[in-house]
Amino acid sequence: MARRSAVDSGLLFAGDRIATSRAISLVENELDGSEEFLRTIYPKTGRAYRIGITGPPGAGKSTLTNKLAQYYRRQNLGIGIIAVDPTSPFTGGALLGDRVRMTDVELDEDVFIRSMASRGSLGGLSKKAMEAADVLDASGKDIIIMETVGVGQSELDIAGAADTTVVVLVPESGDSIQAMKAGLMEIADFFVLNKADRAGAEQAVMSIKMILHFKPASAWNSDVLKCVASEGKGIEEIAAKIGEHRAYLEQSSELQRKRRLRTESRIRELVADKLRTDFWSEERQRILSSRMDDVVSFVTTPYDLAHELINNFRNQ
Amino acid sequence: MARRSAVDSGLLFAGDRIATSRAISLVENELDGSEEFLRTIYPKTGRAYRIGITGPPGAGKSTLTNKLAQYYRRQNLGIGIIAVDPTSPFTGGALLGDRVRMTDVELDEDVFIRSMASRGSLGGLSKKAMEAADVLDASGKDIIIMETVGVGQSELDIAGAADTTVVVLVPESGDSIQAMKAGLMEIADFFVLNKADRAGAEQAVMSIKMILHFKPASAWNSDVLKCVASEGKGIEEIAAKIGEHRAYLEQSSELQRKRRLRTESRIRELVADKLRTDFWSEERQRILSSRMDDVVSFVTTPYDLAHELINNFRNQ
Numbered sequence: 001m002a003r004r005s006a007v008d009s010g011l012l013f014a015g016d017r018i019a020t021s022r023a024i025s026l027v028e029n030e031l032d033g034s035e036e037f038l039r040t041i042y043p044k045t046g047r048a049y050r051i052g053i054t055g056p057p058g059a060g061k062s063t064l065t066n067k068l069a070q071y072y073r074r075q076n077l078g079i080g081i082i083a084v085d086p087t088s089p090f091t092g093g094a095l096l097g098d099r100v101r102m103t104d105v106e107l108d109e110d111v112f113i114r115s116m117a118s119r120g121s122l123g124g125l126s127k128k129a130m131e132a133a134d135v136l137d138a139s140g141k142d143i144i145i146m147e148t149v150g151v152g153q154s155e156l157d158i159a160g161a162a163d164t165t166v167v168v169l170v171p172e173s174g175d176s177i178q179a180m181k182a183g184l185m186e187i188a189d190f191f192v193l194n195k196a197d198r199a200g201a202e203q204a205v206m207s208i209k210m211i212l213h214f215k216p217a218s219a220w221n222s223d224v225l226k227c228v229a230s231e232g233k234g235i236e237e238i239a240a241k242i243g244e245h246r247a248y249l250e251q252s253s254e255l256q257r258k259r260r261l262r263t264e265s266r267i268r269e270l271v272a273d274k275l276r277t278d279f280w281s282e283e284r285q286r287i288l289s290s291r292m293d294d295v296v297s298f299v300t301t302p303y304d305l306a307h308e309l310i311n312n313f314r315n316q
Numbered sequence: 317m318a319r320r321s322a323v324d325s326g327l328l329f330a331g332d333r334i335a336t337s338r339a340i341s342l343v344e345n346e347l348d349g350s351e352e353f354l355r356t357i358y359p360k361t362g363r364a365y366r367i368g369i370t371g372p373p374g375a376g377k378s379t380l381t382n383k384l385a386q387y388y389r390r391q392n393l394g395i396g397i398i399a400v401d402p403t404s405p406f407t408g409g410a411l412l413g414d415r416v417r418m419t420d421v422e423l424d425e426d427v428f429i430r431s432m433a434s435r436g437s438l439g440g441l442s443k444k445a446m447e448a449a450d451v452l453d454a455s456g457k458d459i460i461i462m463e464t465v466g467v468g469q470s471e472l473d474i475a476g477a478a479d480t481t482v483v484v485l486v487p488e489s490g491d492s493i494q495a496m497k498a499g500l501m502e503i504a505d506f507f508v509l510n511k512a513d514r515a516g517a518e519q520a521v522m523s524i525k526m527i528l529h530f531k532p533a534s535a536w537n538s539d540v541l542k543c544v545a546s547e548g549k550g551i552e553e554i555a556a557k558i559g560e561h562r563a564y565l566e567q568s569s570e571l572q573r574k575r576r577l578r579t580e581s582r583i584r585e586l587v588a589d590k591l592r593t594d595f596w597s598e599e600r601q602r603i604l605s606s607r608m609d610d611v612v613s614f615v616t617t618p619y620d621l622a623h624e625l626i627n628n629f630r631n632q
């Protein structure tokens with residue numbers, strides 16, 4: 001019998017901070033009962049609006065997140081923030097290491113902030129971030145901001161997890177054409193040029209706009225907004241743009257479609273996880289170990305042994 | 317019936333360049349017949365010695381690779397180079413975009429160079445790089461150098477794929493203690509400080525050495541070598557160190573153990589791939605689609621549907 005989850009879902013639904021914090025730890029660390037817990041809270045999800053903020057290191061994502069959170073707080077909305085923070089062996093700690101501490105909002109009872117870092121699998125990290133978003137959603141937050149630094153896969157995953165994805169660039173991000181090439185144009189619902197008081201800002205905006213012209217026509221038009229997040233300039237316009245995008249998604253039933261796709265890929269991940277766990281039973285671990293001599297001595301091949309193991313699994 | 321592979325394994329075993337190139341394309345693009353081909357060549361693998369070179373962007377990995385390849389060519393050894401090149405949406409193209417073109421060696425018949433880039437799954441990329449290494453191995457190359465830039469998971473994967481892993485740093489890499497924290501000390505068989513003619517080199521070497529003292533005692537002692545790869549300085553010493561490590565691995569039967577573990581994790585990946593392919597049959601795709609309405613309307617949960625699908629798979 002699995003140890004029961006130590007988190008009271010009733011307290012979570014009531015918005016209790018400690019229960020929320022414990023619930024996120026439960027799913028982040030994949031403790032016993034975490035799946036059962038996620039199943040329990042699932043019917044309470046789907047109410048919060050999820051915003052993804054991504055961009056290169058140093059673009060000021062956490063400052064922008066901070067200011068947006070303050071803005072929403074003034075509207076009396078409950079905010080959850082998840083900062084997804086893939087680590088690199090070369091930067092050691094977090095790529096968001098330059099993270100601005102969110103002192104302006106972090107003492108506010110109605111803002112819940114959680115950083116999630118992980119060495120290794122980014123795929124696993126984004127799954128956990130989505131689960132943490134579900135927890136915040138079930139706790140009654142109105143807005144969930146998911147912030148991630150752009151390295152490889154993670155920003156694409158975050159785009160899948162968000163209703164509106166904002167890509168933050170700075171004048172120094174330089175070759176925006178390069179940035180566009182690699183899928184950013186597809187994931188950005190709109191762009192924000194932060195630090196727009198610096199040299200080169202106008203030029204950066206122009207070149208992003210130029211590239212957006214090549215985007216296939218759609219009912220939603222991506223755009224570029226300017227801001228100076230550290231001074232709070234342009235925040236209101238960004239929030240308005242998010243609201244505009246939300247209204248577009250809701251009216252076009254695009255929101256429903258997006259969320260359905262998200263849930264579908266979640267189910268595929270759950271299946272893959274469960275298959276892996278079920279597959280590597282003690283019996284098949286033993287078969288693998290005992291047949292390894294044959295593989296390394298070329299009596300059989302990795303490919304044949306893999307098939308043998310699969311047949312064992314499916315014929316049980 | 318699967319279309320037969322267009323690559324003649326006999327030509328590959330004879331070291332034919334075009335056959336080698338086609339064979340790598342076959343596995344890189346996962347064309348029909350690629351698994352069958354890998355099965356065929358498997359008994360011809362295991363002869364080449366595999367060297368992994370990793371480090372942060374700008375550390376001079378490709379220059380070092382180039383010079384090492386030249387060195388080995390002078391020993392009349394056949395060389396294969398695989399440059400694993402994860403792309404980032406923010407840098408657009410390749411992170412190895414600053415790659416030094418390997419003009420010194422690339423026209424040499426006995427050096428085979430292949431760059432592998434991929435947007436998206438790094439896991440998939442490292443699998444393909446290992447398969448490409450198998451192709452080069454079967455083609456009769458003596459030394460295979462696998463070069464990757466350090467972002468997230470890829471350098472750890474490359475360490476799993478190599479017999480000897482060299483981590484390249486430069487004085488500017490800065491906080492080496494940070495770098496050490498995140499698993500580099502574990503993967504590096506030794507360190508190379510490139511651009512050692514620059515300011516701060518001695519200090520960088522000292523701090524890496526200091527940290528290596530904290531490494532648990534082992535029969536193999538990691539070390540730090542200095543080089544100026546662009547001028548060819550220190551290359552011979554690096555090659556000697558690689559040779560020393562190889563001798564250590566062979567004499568301690570550590571090489572056998574390492575390669576066995578590598579093959580084992582390869583089999584686990586093959587199993588995971590095959591499970592995924594077998595699982596998502598048309599029938600189960602249909603079940604998923606038809607039950608999605610129930611999930612989004614909270615009649616069931618993603619967790620229950622995943623279990624339902626798994627049961628369907630296992631009870632067939």
